[in-house]
Amino acid sequence: MRRAEWPLGYEALRRVEHNLALARELGAEIVVTHDNDVAAALVRVALQNNATQIVVGKSRNPRWFDLLRGGNLVDRLLRIAGSIDIYLVPAERAAERPTTWIDWRPAEASPAREYAEVFGVLGALTIASWFIVPHSGYLSVGLFFLLAIIVLSLRLGPGPVFVAGVASALTWNFLFIPPLFTFAIARFEDGLMFVTYFVVALISGQLTARVRAQERNERMREDRATALFHLTQALSAARTLDEAVFAALRQADTYFGAKTALLLDDGNGSALMPHFAGSFSVTDKERGVADWAWRNRKKAGRFTDTLPSAEGHHVPLVREDTAIGVLILRMPPEATLSLSQRDLAESFAAQLAQLVEREQLRAVGEREKLLAESDKLHRTLLDGVSHELKTPLAVLSAAVENLKGADEATRADLADEIRTATRRLNRLVNNLLDQTRLESGALRPRLDWCDGHDLINAAIDGVSESLIGHPFETNIPKDLPLFRADAALMEQVIANLLLNAALHTPSGTEIFLAAGVDRQKSRIYFTVADRGPGLPATMRERLYQKFQRGDAAKAGGLGLGLSIIRGFVTAQGGDVVAGENPGGGAVLTVYLPFKAHGDVPNE
Amino acid sequence: MSAAKLTVLVIDDEVQILRLLRITLEAAGMNVIEAETGKIGLEEAARCQPDAVVMDLGLPDIGGLEVLKQLREWSKVPVLVLTVLAAERDKVAALDAGADDYLTKPFGSAELTARLRAILRRVPGENEPSVVTFGDIEMDLAARIVRRGGAEVRLTAKEYAMLRLLVVHRGKVVTHGQMLRELWGPKAEENTHYLRVHMTHIRQKLEAEPHKPRHLRTESGIGYRLVEE
Structure with a gap:
C-alpha cells in the first residue's frame, strides 16, 4: 500500500494511523513521502519501488475543486503513470473524511498574524497610492498592488495571498478605477485591465506559494534521508552494540527533540532490560506500556490508540515474528509527532532492531565457538592430566610393591625411581596450581x-x-x-x-x-x-x-x-x-x- | 645434645603426615608427641614442654599463624613451620610471628631433620660461644674480628652487623624485614636493595665464589640464611 501525506487534523491522523497499522499487520510496506502533487508523488514512489499497479480511491471532491487543482487525482495519474496500471475503487461514505477545507489547505495553516500583515500592507499602500495617484494615474497604482501581492506571496501562505489578491483588486476598483467609490467600471480597457490584474495576482500568488511548499517538501525529504543516513553511518562506525545503541539514541534525541530510551529483551524473552545508553530512566508505568508494545509488537503510548496517556511514544523493535526490544521517545508535552516523524521513528526502530539482532547472532556464534574451543581444551586437559598424573603414580606404586624383598642394590634403584616420580608429580601439581593462580587473577x-x-x-x-x-x-x-x-x-x-x-x-x-x-x-x-x-x-x-x-x-x-x-x-x-x-x-x-x-x- | 632424648611436638591435621613425621623423627632419635588441632597442640605444648614444635600452617580449627602467636606469648620453644603455600608472604608472616624456620611440603626427611637440628642447636642468647666458625671463616663476636683462612678481613660496621645477625641465627632464615629493622630502623623496611648491595660486598670478601655462595645463602623473596656445613 502506498500513501501520500495529507495535512490532517487530529481525528483524521488517528484514522490514518489506524489504517496504516492494519496495513502493516497485513504485511504491507509503508512509504511516507512529501510532495505537493499527489499524483506525481505516487508515480515517483511507484517507480522507485518497481510497483506495477496503483490502487486509488475514487475522488469525492466537487468538480470545481478538481479543476482548481489541475484535474482530479485519477486523471492526473492516468496522464503521468506511463506503464503502471491504475485501479480505481469506490471510496467509503463521505462522513469518513473531515471537511475538504482542511484537506486542501497547506500543512502550515496561515495564522491570524499573516492576515493582519496582509491588511496592514494593503492599507499602507492604499494611503500612499491616494497621494501618488494625481501624479501617476490609477493604472500604475494597479502595478504597485501587483508588486505588493508578489512580495507578500514570497513571505506568506497561499490563503493570505489569495485574500490579498481579492482585497487589493476590490480596493483598486473601488478607490482608483473611475467611476470612483463604486465597484462599477466605466471603460472597457479598465475592465480588461481589472480582470487581468485579478487573474495575475491570484496565479502569481499561488505559484510562489506552491514553489515554496515544494521546496519545504524537498527539505523534509532531505532531512529524513539525512537522518537515516547519519543513523546508518553512526551504526556502521560503532564497534560494539553498546556503542551503536548509544550513537543511535543520541541521533534520535536530536531528530525528535526527545529523550530516548531503549529496552532490550533479556535474552530468553521473559523481560525487558533498559539499555544504559538511554537518556532518561524508564518508570514502572512506562515499563508497563513498553511491555505491552513488546508483547503485541505494536506501537503504544502517546500518539497512539493504546495507552495514549503514557508519557512516551513506544515503538517495538520487530524482527520477523518477534519483538526484541522497545524504543521509547519521550517528547515535551506540547510536541506533536507528524506522520513523517512517526515513519522516521519506525525506521530508527527497524535499524536498531537489525543491529541488535545482528549483534545477538554474532554473540551466539561467538559463544558456540568458545564452547567448542573450551570443550576441546577440556578434553586435551583431561587426557593430558590423567596421563601426566597416572604415569608417576604408576611408577610409585610399582616401585613400592617391589621394595619389599628387594636386595640392597635394587632398593637403591627403586628409591631413585620413586624420587624421580615424586619430583615429576610435584612439578606437575605446581604448574597446575600456578596456572590456576594466573587465571584466577x-x-x-x-x-x-x-x-x-x-x-x-x-x-x-x-x-x-x-x-x-x-x-x-x-x-x-x-x-x-x-x-x-x-x-x-x-x-x-x-x-x-x-x-x-x-x-x-x-x-x-x-x-x-x-x-x-x-x-x-x-x-x-x-x-x-x-x-x-x-x-x-x-x-x-x-x-x-x-x-x-x-x-x-x-x-x-x-x-x-x-x-x-x-x-x-x-x-x-x-x-x-x-x-x-x-x-x-x-x-x-x-x-x-x-x-x-x-x-x-x-x- | 645427644645426652637426653629430645621431645618434639608435631601439630598437623593430616594423619599420614603425622605418622610419617613420627617414623622420621623417632628414627633420628627423638620423642614425638602428636596433636591434630591447634587447640590440642597448644595444650600439649603447655603440658609437655617440648624441646621443639613442628607445625602445619593450615590447621582446621585456629589457623597455624594464630597458634604460633598464642604459643609465642609464653614460650620461646623453637618452631619449625610446614606449609604447602607457595606464597612467600605467608612464610614471611610465619617467620615474623615467631617461627624459627619453615619447610615447604613436599620435603625430604633429611631436610626436615637437618632444619630441626639447626633450630634445636641453641636458643639464641643462651650459652652463646664467642667464636663461631663456618668453612674457612672464623668470627670472634667478643673481639669483633672476622678472619678468613687465618687472615683478618676488614668489614664495614654495617657489613659486620649484618653478618653478626646471620651468625647469631646461623642455620635459620632471617627475613629481610628483620634485618632492615635491626640495622636501619623500622622506616627502612622497603629498602631491600640496601641488603642486596651489602650482601654482595660481604660475599666478595668472604666467599670463595661470591656468585655461588656456600655459606651466605639467599632465600628467594624471604631473606638470608647462614649455612655452616
Whole structure:
C-alpha cells in the first residue's frame, strides 16, 4: 500500500494511523513521502519501488475543486503513470473524511498574524497610492498592488495571498478605477485591465506559494534521508552494540527533540532490560506500556490508540515474528509527532532492531565457538592430566610393591625411581596450581630488589637433577645490577625456562643461560638457548597457549611451562620472546623493565 | 645434645603426615608427641614442654599463624613451620610471628631433620660461644674480628652487623624485614636493595665464589640464611 501525506487534523491522523497499522499487520510496506502533487508523488514512489499497479480511491471532491487543482487525482495519474496500471475503487461514505477545507489547505495553516500583515500592507499602500495617484494615474497604482501581492506571496501562505489578491483588486476598483467609490467600471480597457490584474495576482500568488511548499517538501525529504543516513553511518562506525545503541539514541534525541530510551529483551524473552545508553530512566508505568508494545509488537503510548496517556511514544523493535526490544521517545508535552516523524521513528526502530539482532547472532556464534574451543581444551586437559598424573603414580606404586624383598642394590634403584616420580608429580601439581593462580587473577607480584645471581643460583638448584645429561653453561656478568622483580616468580620463570630446554631437547645437547642489561632500552634480560629441534614458525604463534606442546615434544609435561612463564613475566611488566638459535635450537628470552636503584647509605 | 632424648611436638591435621613425621623423627632419635588441632597442640605444648614444635600452617580449627602467636606469648620453644603455600608472604608472616624456620611440603626427611637440628642447636642468647666458625671463616663476636683462612678481613660496621645477625641465627632464615629493622630502623623496611648491595660486598670478601655462595645463602623473596656445613 502506498500513501501520500495529507495535512490532517487530529481525528483524521488517528484514522490514518489506524489504517496504516492494519496495513502493516497485513504485511504491507509503508512509504511516507512529501510532495505537493499527489499524483506525481505516487508515480515517483511507484517507480522507485518497481510497483506495477496503483490502487486509488475514487475522488469525492466537487468538480470545481478538481479543476482548481489541475484535474482530479485519477486523471492526473492516468496522464503521468506511463506503464503502471491504475485501479480505481469506490471510496467509503463521505462522513469518513473531515471537511475538504482542511484537506486542501497547506500543512502550515496561515495564522491570524499573516492576515493582519496582509491588511496592514494593503492599507499602507492604499494611503500612499491616494497621494501618488494625481501624479501617476490609477493604472500604475494597479502595478504597485501587483508588486505588493508578489512580495507578500514570497513571505506568506497561499490563503493570505489569495485574500490579498481579492482585497487589493476590490480596493483598486473601488478607490482608483473611475467611476470612483463604486465597484462599477466605466471603460472597457479598465475592465480588461481589472480582470487581468485579478487573474495575475491570484496565479502569481499561488505559484510562489506552491514553489515554496515544494521546496519545504524537498527539505523534509532531505532531512529524513539525512537522518537515516547519519543513523546508518553512526551504526556502521560503532564497534560494539553498546556503542551503536548509544550513537543511535543520541541521533534520535536530536531528530525528535526527545529523550530516548531503549529496552532490550533479556535474552530468553521473559523481560525487558533498559539499555544504559538511554537518556532518561524508564518508570514502572512506562515499563508497563513498553511491555505491552513488546508483547503485541505494536506501537503504544502517546500518539497512539493504546495507552495514549503514557508519557512516551513506544515503538517495538520487530524482527520477523518477534519483538526484541522497545524504543521509547519521550517528547515535551506540547510536541506533536507528524506522520513523517512517526515513519522516521519506525525506521530508527527497524535499524536498531537489525543491529541488535545482528549483534545477538554474532554473540551466539561467538559463544558456540568458545564452547567448542573450551570443550576441546577440556578434553586435551583431561587426557593430558590423567596421563601426566597416572604415569608417576604408576611408577610409585610399582616401585613400592617391589621394595619389599628387594636386595640392597635394587632398593637403591627403586628409591631413585620413586624420587624421580615424586619430583615429576610435584612439578606437575605446581604448574597446575600456578596456572590456576594466573587465571584466577590471584597473582599479585610483589616487586622487590633482586640479585640476578641469587635468582639464577636458586633456579639452577631447583632443576639441577633435570639438567643432568646436558652440558650446561652460563654467562652472567659479575656486575649484573640489582633489578626490581618478584623474586619467587622470577626464580620460577628461570627454572621453567631451563626445565623446558632440558625436557624438550635430546640428552647430551647443550643448554646455555645468559643474562644482562640493555641500558639503552632500560631492560634486563635472561636468555635460555638450546640445541634441540627448535621452534617451528607455526608453533611460535601458539607457543604461550596452555596445553600446547611442541609436535616433536617428548612425553612429559602438560605444555603449561611457557604459558606460566609468560603469565609470570607479563604480571611483572615484562615480555617473553621466542627465537631461533643460529646453528639450530630454540632461544627464549625474558625481558623485565630495568631501573638502577637509589643510593645505599654506606654506614 | 645427644645426652637426653629430645621431645618434639608435631601439630598437623593430616594423619599420614603425622605418622610419617613420627617414623622420621623417632628414627633420628627423638620423642614425638602428636596433636591434630591447634587447640590440642597448644595444650600439649603447655603440658609437655617440648624441646621443639613442628607445625602445619593450615590447621582446621585456629589457623597455624594464630597458634604460633598464642604459643609465642609464653614460650620461646623453637618452631619449625610446614606449609604447602607457595606464597612467600605467608612464610614471611610465619617467620615474623615467631617461627624459627619453615619447610615447604613436599620435603625430604633429611631436610626436615637437618632444619630441626639447626633450630634445636641453641636458643639464641643462651650459652652463646664467642667464636663461631663456618668453612674457612672464623668470627670472634667478643673481639669483633672476622678472619678468613687465618687472615683478618676488614668489614664495614654495617657489613659486620649484618653478618653478626646471620651468625647469631646461623642455620635459620632471617627475613629481610628483620634485618632492615635491626640495622636501619623500622622506616627502612622497603629498602631491600640496601641488603642486596651489602650482601654482595660481604660475599666478595668472604666467599670463595661470591656468585655461588656456600655459606651466605639467599632465600628467594624471604631473606638470608647462614649455612655452616
